[in-house]
Amino acid sequence: MNKESARKNSLRYSPLEMMAICGARAIKDGEMVFAGTGLPMLSAALAQKTHAPRAKAAYEGGFIDPRNVDLAFSVADSRLHYRAAAAIGLIETLGVLLQGGRIDVGFVGAAQIDEYGNINTTLIGDFERPTVRLPGSGGGNDIVSCAKRVVVIMTHDKRKFVKKLDYFTSPGFIDGPGAREREGLKAGGPAVVITDLCQMDFDEKTKRIRLKSVHPGATVQQVLDNVSFDLMVPEQVPTTSPPTEEELAVLRSLDPQGIYLGKAE
Amino acid sequence: MNEAEGEDKLITLEEAIGKVQDGAHLFWGGFGVQRPPMAFAHELVRQRKRNLTLYTCGSEIDFDILAGAGVAARFEVAYFALEVHGLAPNLRRRAKEGLVEIEDYSNLAMAMRFLGGALGVPFMPIRTMLGTDLVRRYRFRKDKAKVIDCPFTGEKVCLVPSANPEFSVIHVQRADREGNCQIDGIKGEDVEGARAGKKVIVLAEQIVNSEMTRSHPDLTAIPGIYVDHVVECPWGSYPMMVYNCYDYDVEHIRMYVQQCKTEEGWRKYLQEWILDVDYKGFLKKIGVDRMLKLRARPGYGY
Numbered sequence: 001m002n003k004e005s006a007r008k009n010s011l012r013y014s015p016l017e018m019m020a021i022c023g024a025r026a027i028k029d030g031e032m033v034f035a036g037t038g039l040p041m042l043s044a045a046l047a048q049k050t051h052a053p054r055a056k057a058a059y060e061g062g063f064i065d066p067r068n069v070d071l072a073f074s075v076a077d078s079r080l081h082y083r084a085a086a087a088i089g090l091i092e093t094l095g096v097l098l099q100g101g102r103i104d105v106g107f108v109g110a111a112q113i114d115e116y117g118n119i120n121t122t123l124i125g126d127f128e129r130p131t132v133r134l135p136g137s138g139g140g141n142d143i144v145s146c147a148k149r150v151v152v153i154m155t156h157d158k159r160k161f162v163k164k165l166d167y168f169t170s171p172g173f174i175d176g177p178g179a180r181e182r183e184g185l186k187a188g189g190p191a192v193v194i195t196d197l198c199q200m201d202f203d204e205k206t207k208r209i210r211l212k213s214v215h216p217g218a219t220v221q222q223v224l225d226n227v228s229f230d231l232m233v234p235e236q237v238p239t240t241s242p243p244t245e246e247e248l249a250v251l252r253s254l255d256p257q258g259i260y261l262g263k264a265e
Numbered sequence: 266m267n268e269a270e271g272e273d274k275l276i277t278l279e280e281a282i283g284k285v286q287d288g289a290h291l292f293w294g295g296f297g298v299q300r301p302p303m304a305f306a307h308e309l310v311r312q313r314k315r316n317l318t319l320y321t322c323g324s325e326i327d328f329d330i331l332a333g334a335g336v337a338a339r340f341e342v343a344y345f346a347l348e349v350h351g352l353a354p355n356l357r358r359r360a361k362e363g364l365v366e367i368e369d370y371s372n373l374a375m376a377m378r379f380l381g382g383a384l385g386v387p388f389m390p391i392r393t394m395l396g397t398d399l400v401r402r403y404r405f406r407k408d409k410a411k412v413i414d415c416p417f418t419g420e421k422v423c424l425v426p427s428a429n430p431e432f433s434v435i436h437v438q439r440a441d442r443e444g445n446c447q448i449d450g451i452k453g454e455d456v457e458g459a460r461a462g463k464k465v466i467v468l469a470e471q472i473v474n475s476e477m478t479r480s481h482p483d484l485t486a487i488p489g490i491y492v493d494h495v496v497e498c499p500w501g502s503y504p505m506m507v508y509n510c511y512d513y514d515v516e517h518i519r520m521y522v523q524q525c526k527t528e529e530g531w532r533k534y535l536q537e538w539i540l541d542v543d544y545k546g547f548l549k550k551i552g553v554d555r556m557l558k559l560r561a562r563p564g565y566g567y
Contacts, residue, residue, distance in 0.1 A: 037348040060372060061296050062451035070567075073349045073515070076299035076323075078508040078567035081450055089452040090296070090322055091380060094373040099392055118397075122369055123360075127402060133353075133360035133367070135346035137399060138323055141371040145393040168398040169369075183396030184412070184421025259349065 013243050015196035016261050018215050019153055020046065020251055021243045022194040023107065026151045030054045031104035034097070034143055037075050038260050039153050040107030042251060049250045058097050060139040062088040071255055075139075094139055098146040101187070106147030108140045108170065110154045112162050115209050115229045116179075117172025117190035117202060119144060119152065120165040127167065137169050144170035149191040156195035161227035173207035198223045199240060200231070208232055213240040271443035271475060274495045278544050281466050281496050282308040285317075285432060292379065292428070292462045293321040293328070294435030295502065296453025297348065298513055301327040302436040302468055304501035307539045307547065310334040320428050322375045322454050326505065326521055329353040330539070332365050333531050339405060340365065341428070343372040350518055354525040366404045370394070374410070374425045376454040381427030382461030390415075390422040433462025435487065436501055438509060440469035444492025445478040445485050450508030450566065452486060459487045468498040470510050500548055500556065511559045512567045514551075 016039065023043030027033055029052040035044045036059075044057040056065040061076035067083035081087055097103055111134050112120035121140050125131030144150050154160060172190045173179055180189055192212065193200040199212040210232035214220055220237055243251075255261045282305070285291070295301035306327040309317070317337040319328065323344030331337040333355030345367065346352050359365040370378070371393050381389040394400050394410060400423055403409040411424045435455050439447040446467055448455065459465055467487065472495065478485060501507075504517035524530035542550055561567055 061299060061453055073513070074298040075348070076297035076451060076453065078299070078450065078506055078512065078561075078565075081508060081566055087451045089456060090372055090376040090454045091457065094371075094376065099373060122398070128404075129363050130360055133345075133357050135352070136342065136344050136367070136369050137371040138344035139372040141397060141399055142373040142393045145395065167402075171396045174396050179396070184392065184423075185395055186392060 013248055014262060015215070017243060017248065017251060018240070019194050019196055020261065021247050022199055022240065023151060023153055024050065024247070026192055026194075027052050027055050027105055032097070032102055033057045034103045034106040034147055035059060036107055036109065036139070037073070038109065041072060042254050042260055043107065045254050046247065046251050050247060058093050058103070060090060060093045062090065062093055064088070064093070064097075071259055073259070094142045098142055101146070103147045105149045105151060106143035107151050107153060108143050110152055110160065112160055112165050113152065113154065113193065114162055114165055114172070116174060116176065116207055117152070117193070117209055118165060118168055118174060119170040119172065120167045122167040122169045124166050141170045144172070144190070145185055146187050148188050150189060152190055152193040154193070154195055156197040156223070156226050158226050158228050161229065163229045173202065177205070177207050197226065203232055210234065211237055213238045215240045216242045271489070273442045274444050274489070274492060275442050275472065276494050276496060278304060278308050278496050278498060281305070281494055282312045282314070284464070284466070284494070285309070285314060287314055288316045289432060290318045290430035291320065292430045292433040292458040293319045293324055294433065294453075294455045294458055295324065295327070296451065297323050297325055297344070298505045299451060299453065300436045300455075300507050301325065301502050301505050302434045303327050303503060303505060304498050304544055304547070305434050305436070305468055306330050308544065309336050310535070310539050311543070320375070320379075320430050321458070322372045325353070326518065329355045329525070332356045332359045333525065334535060335364070338365060339368070341368045341370065341375070341406065343370050343375050347518070347522060350522050354522060355531055358528065368404050368406045368409060369399055370425065371399060374399070376457060378425050378428040379454055379457035379461040381425075382429040383457050386427060388424045388426050390424055392422060394423045395421060428461055430462050431464060433459050433465045434468070435459050435465070436468045436498065436507070437487070438469070438507060439471045439473045439478070440467050440495050441473050441475040441478045441489070442495060443475055444487070444489030444495050445475065446487040446492070447478065447484045448486040456486055460491055464493045465491050466494045466496065467492050468496045468501050470499050470501065470507055472497045498544075500551060503551055506567060509561050509566045511556070511561055514555065514559055
């Protein structure tokens with residue numbers, strides 16, 4: 001945590017804040033967003049309050065386009081009722097909205113991700129007797145299968161960027177070009193992976209994960225040291241645009257207690 | 266004020282649990298922090314029920330208690346953790362010990378399995394889970410899911426088996442004695458789940474006169490014709506939330522997560538909050554101060 005707090009002091013914002021802001025920037029105005037608990041909730045709200053005022057969010061419990069004034073702890077939180085356009089149920093959000101092809105951008109997290117953007121959120125270790133039992137798919141598989149574009153937000157760690165998943169929960173590009181289509185998946189798959197060090201996207205030809213930009217203060221080598229597969233690195237790797245004053249101010253106002261962003265130093 | 270004519274299905278929580286035999290399969294209502302049948306979970310533990318199989322989309326502390334106490338051995342589920350509060354501490358331990366088995370589906374898959382069960386068809390098609398371990402690997406349900414070519418379009422679809430558990434257990438804001446239920450706010454997968462079970466047990470924050478339900482039939486989410494038993498159960502989802510009734514108790518949830526990281530801590534929680542009290546004792550233990558603090562504010566519902 002020392003390294004993290006040092007970076008935070010020198011940059012005047014934290015890696016988690018950078019991640020939430022990158023998430024918001026991945027949302028275009030007017031888009032329909034499917035968000036989960038945590039940073040994606042902040043990304044969606046930040047986008048709405050800055051560059052994407054006409055973006056709308058849905059949460060799997062059944063909430064459509066909430067205007068909550070208090071930060072929610074859950075996708076089923078009563079806080080999301082506040083001035084929402086509708087409060088229905090899972091078949092509405094995951095079935096009609098997502099599977100029905102009405103979600104532009106979906107957010108998910110990952111405990112492990114491989115070089116084709118496939119995701120594990122189910123277990124670490126042995127299938128019969130897992131070392132760590134994780135939450136499971138939840139709506140994650142549904143989001144990654146059906147959203148037109150998927151944003152993955154996760155912290156960067158060598159043990160998370162793996163050659164082989166312990167369990168294959170949600171489909172990225174599976175094993176390369178044409179694989180999603182072969183399996184019957186209709187929508188686009190992962191578009192960007194946002195970590196505390198960098199952003200990654202996917203090579204159009206090979207569908208393999210590729211470094212897109214490194215965050216201010218991080219280096220390409222640092223990223224490479226924290227992945228367990230051969231990451232594609234373009235010749236020129238730009239630096240992620242640092243947060244603007246406005247982005248930071250709005251973001252912090254959304255989570256004043258630091259529930260998702262961490263406590264202020 | 267005469268109760269409109271109709272069957273009186275009201276029984277006590279203890280009586281309701283008495284109807285559930287060891288080894289039974291149950292649809293479990295609520296979604297995550299919203300309206301979980303927590304009081305029902307506690308009473309299952311007190312009456313030492315064993316080998317239950319539970320079906321739901323996503324559950325949190327209620328499931329963790331049932332996994333910890335050895336009440337449920339099998340879960341057909343999409344999500345089992347505590348969101349912002351982390352992983353489910355008892356589940357994590359019991360899974361490592363090999364004492365619980367999870368059959369993993371996605372949330373949409375589980376919701377569709379309940380809809381299929383409610384509709385009386387053997388399976389439902391979905392366009393998720395395709396190409397992943399969710400269709401390839403199973404723990405105990407050999408016929409977990411199948412991928413076929415659609416007979417109409419030739420496209421690949423995933424079929425998931427409909428679920429018709431022996432019981433459906435749902436916690437709602439209001440029900441009358443005939444079992445007509447009103448649910449405020451999101452309904453998760455409870456509308457389908459309540460119709461999938463062979464017997465339906467409803468727990469309600471309030472028992473209302475059927476004048477009230479029958480004067481607004483459009484507000485009935487679950488008609489009494491599907492319901493077998495009704496239990497009055499105020500604060501029955503504590504420490505989680507019920508929209509328009511009360512908020513979650515973040516302090517209690519954090520205490521639970523922290524304490525249950527060790528088996529000893531869990532044993533202590535089990536004794537203090539579940540075994541040493543009955544339902545009314547549990548309410549007393551929450552205490553008036555906390556209840557007044559967590560009571561929903563008008564206009565917000567939390």
